[in-house]
Amino acid sequence: MSLEQLKLSKPLVSAMSALGCLSPKEVQLKTMSRILGGQDVIAIGPEGSGKTTTYVLATLMRLKTGGGDAPRALILVPTKEKVLEVLAYFEKLNRNDTFRIVGIHADTPIDEQVEHLTDGVDIVVAIPSRARAIYLKLGLNTNKIQMMILDDASDLVKQGLQLPVNELARSIQKCQHLVFTEVMHEKLAYMIEDFMVMPATIEVDELLEAEVETYPQMVYHVPNFRTKLNLLNLLLKDTEVFDKVIVFVNTRLTAQTLSKDLFDGKAEDVFVYKPLFFDEAGFESLDAFKVNDKARVLIVANENFEEATLSGIPFVFHFELPEDRIRYINRVIKIEEVDLVSLNFITDLELPELRKIEQALGQRIEEAELPEDLLIEDYSKTTKKKSKHAKELERAKAEEEAFKNAAFQPKKDSNAKTTNYSSGEKAKMNKAKKHG
Structure with missing residues (x-):
């Protein structure tokens, strides 16, 4: 099998070949056409199965050229180390100098990061909590995002980052959502269910050859x-x-x-x-x-x-x-x-x-x-957690709206203008008030 099967551009095929990647991984064969077609995708595969390379290639293919003033792809990852790893993948594969790619993590001053974003950016790779903080400062424009990608999604859940992920997803009017994870479980499914639209779930299982004998x-x-x-x-x-x-x-x-x-x-x-x-x-x-x-x-x-x-x-x-x-x-x-x-x-x-x-x-x-006689203590607690999670999202949404509207004071009901009257009608109304 050759890389041409992925329908990549010639520069991307050359970049992959230069890295010694001469044939596509299973996860790439199963997901690339769906991603390029704009479908929401959940890709499940073990470490080293090629998940990160898949969405880096797909992002570069879908966006085609850079030079935008606001990000068109938002990639959320759990750690600073993962941010740097993804940036390194883009550096290796991206031969289009017009793309501006910015990494956002907690070790850089937030004002400096806002400045990088407002200077113009095409792709943002970020930790959700920091991306949310910058968004609330009006430093992250989500209006033009076409792709929202979660990598190591199960680790995002493990670190308790569901709230900022959902807030950021809700701030985007319409886009393609891609989720890459080693495993799929109930907590992860709950995090993504509100923003994934009829996703295709692709699972690959690339085990190494067994070289050792183990105890049962x-x-x-x-x-x-x-x-x-x-x-x-x-x-x-x-x-x-x-x-x-x-x-x-x-x-x-x-x-x-x-x-x-x-x-x-x-x-x-x-x-x-x-x-x-x-x-x-x-x-x-x-x-x-x-x-x-x-x-x-x-x-x-x-x-x-x-x-x-x-x-x-x-x-x-x-x-x-x-x-x-x-x-x-x-x-x-x-x-x-x-x-x-x-x-x-x-x-x-x-x-x-x-x-x-x-x-x-x-x-x-x-x-x-x-x-059969095991006491499982999860059902009521899961319900409570879901309820608490929903309340947190609602509260965060209210805070977000209040933050955005802080500069605008609502008119008093008595001053609110709800109907347009002509000058003659106003005169009649005033006369009626005086003689009423």
Whole structure:
């Protein structure tokens, strides 16, 4: 397959070839014609599948030339590092000197950024919170935007940037919306549902070839922390199956909290690895836990755990996925013939990290069915969150309108001019008032 299949301009084909990209990625083949045709698109694919290159090429193709006074493409990303990465992609692929591309993040003074925007710009790459702040200062003109693009969209949700994203989307009268993400979940779907118009959802699944053998792994997908806790309590009630268990969390504080919440803190066989407080029940080494017959569950914080062999531990729970995915990968790579199963609890916000782990391992981790008697504590809370989110949007919209109209004082009802009268009619009305 050749790049010509993407129907790119010759300069873009040359730029891609110069970078060593001689054939299109799957995500590009499946989305480019739809994007160039103006359709809203949701593209889901793992890290490294070519999502960023796709929308950079599509943006340059759709806008054709630069030199505008107001932005025609707004690209929203979660971090400063991603802003700089996207700008670098444009620099590599853009051979049209007329395009003006501006990056907006929190490390540059806002007045300086407003000045860059008002000097004329074609494409803005920004963190949503800073873009919103500049918009409210009337420094970001959204009237001419033709394309609004969200990259790493699941990370935008994870960082709580739904409000500025929705405000910016609402400020644009009509445009094409493109969403690029590693995973799709309920919170992300809720963020984009108000502005996406009949989007095409394209998913690609480019796993690396499996090069390692791993211990068995299972994933339990749950809505929140409390449901994770309910699930762990439920599973660990089976003392015959789960007779020796390690539960990994990310911080020592979470380890202490979990030890108090498990079985309401009344279990005598639950311990913490290197506890925060000297009077807490715990173990200073993994080996000491292994040989103690009265100890069944050890809660371990990744932040203070020196990796050691897990042989002799038949079940490992990852209550939280490690922030460093290499930790997880090293634990599940099979190095000896022992019985070990990794059971992983994840929420929507941890799905991207799970996908990265699967990509590195070259295999999908099987999803386990949730027990029928599991108490799931998400429905009422989700409803409340949605209601709160809607109220925040309404309040933000009211603030925005008030900000824009601050210079205009409404007329009193008595002074409001609602009808045009001739001078003769006015005279008659005044006469009637005097003699009334």
